[in-house]
Amino acid sequence: LMVWLRRTTHYLFIVVVAVNSTLLTINAGDYIFYTDWAWTSFVVFSISQSTMLVVGAIYYMLFTGVPGTASYYATIMTIYTWVAKGAWFALGYPYDFVVTPVWIPSAMLLDLTYWATRRNKHAAIIIGGTLVGLSLPIFNMINLLLVRDPLEMAFKYPRPTLPPYMTPIEPQVGKFYNSPVALGSGAAAVLSVPIAALGAKLNTWTYRWMAA
Numbered sequence: 001l002m003v004w005l006r007r008t009t010h011y012l013f014i015v016v017v018a019v020n021s022t023l024l025t026i027n028a029g030d031y032i033f034y035t036d037w038a039w040t041s042f043v044v045f046s047i048s049q050s051t052m053l054v055v056g057a058i059y060y061m062l063f064t065g066v067p068g069t070a071s072y073y074a075t076i077m078t079i080y081t082w083v084a085k086g087a088w089f090a091l092g093y094p095y096d097f098v099v100t101p102v103w104i105p106s107a108m109l110l111d112l113t114y115w116a117t118r119r120n121k122h123a124a125i126i127i128g129g130t131l132v133g134l135s136l137p138i139f140n141m142i143n144l145l146l147v148r149d150p151l152e153m154a155f156k157y158p159r160p161t162l163p164p165y166m167t168p169i170e171p172q173v174g175k176f177y178n179s180p181v182a183l184g185s186g187a188a189a190v191l192s193v194p195i196a197a198l199g200a201k202l203n204t205w206t207y208r209w210m211a212a
Helices: 002-028 038-064 069-090 104-116 121-145 150-156 180-211
Strands: none
Touching: 002 038, 002 069, 038 069, 038 104, 038 121, 038 180, 069 104, 104 121, 121 180
């Protein structure tokens, strides 16, 4: 019974985090990226996605103790998001309208850290968490640069649910800062480490709660 309860709790956590990451993507990844708040949105998005990835990936990886499961978790997040994008496609939006974040390479770095340090949990938290935070904004900016004329897409497919004050306007690139990748990577690298530690602690709490 305890084994069943422990596994149920584990898989429930994985589903909750993966679903939340999907919702974050849909809400933060549409054309707001390419309007007046483009760079600010990218930095906030980088932090949210890095922390969401690292908390679930390190939990899953430490639960199994097998390097590679972080990448598997990132694959689950990616598949969830692509399925959710199908709803936008059905409404008439182009399929690349909501950009799917690139989680898998960053999760692979976490796996590699865990493997290279001979399954050292603390190294995975500090080094792996830092690498995830540093790399994810870089991969996502490359991802965004490949989208076909995103600003034109924004004006061509406005969301019907948006209030008038959120209507797309001409972008003011560099209005607040000139390097969203650098700011996003720096902030995400700092925040991903304590969030990774939280994911590791959640794994311990799950075991203790199930064993109580």
